[in-house]
Amino acid sequence: MTDRQDNRQDVPSELFDLYRFTTTCLALGIPVPKVAGDFRFGLEGLRQRGVLPLEDVARIRAVTEGEDHPGWAAGFAAGYRSAWAAAILRVLDRRGVAFSKHLHRGLNLCPDADALTRFLDRAVTAAHEADLVVEEPSPRPPDGS
Numbered sequence: 001m002t003d004r005q006d007n008r009q010d011v012p013s014e015l016f017d018l019y020r021f022t023t024t025c026l027a028l029g030i031p032v033p034k035v036a037g038d039f040r041f042g043l044e045g046l047r048q049r050g051v052l053p054l055e056d057v058a059r060i061r062a063v064t065e066g067e068d069h070p071g072w073a074a075g076f077a078a079g080y081r082s083a084w085a086a087a088i089l090r091v092l093d094r095r096g097v098a099f100s101k102h103l104h105r106g107l108n109l110c111p112d113a114d115a116l117t118r119f120l121d122r123a124v125t126a127a128h129e130a131d132l133v134v135e136e137p138s139p140r141p142p143d144g145s
Helices: 004-009 012-028 031-047 054-064 074-094 100-110 115-121 127-132
Strands: none
Touching: 004 115, 012 031, 054 074, 074 100, 074 115, 115 127
């Protein structure tokens, strides 16, 4: 088995499906901006379903958008998490749910895009800020104890 085949085993089949769909659309002559938009939409769907971590999505976006230089993917991921934190706070604010500066700080420092997605889902129905973190595992100390 070649190295290329070994690497394929680590890539989710849904990502290969998205790649095949994208290349087929381009081969059929569908305009590049339309195909690029569909590709980005597909990547986001994979991220929200937990198929691809945000960091992988950011690296793929960097390469496909010609921004493959150090720092771009990290900046994309940081901006993405910041936007999700802002969306959570906006939903809570518009629904009249009071929240503390500690929640604001915690959301903006959260490194886990999947957790932010769960928090946004819960913000839609939360009656109190504590409702966002129901059923979330408690953080463990770095030493694992």
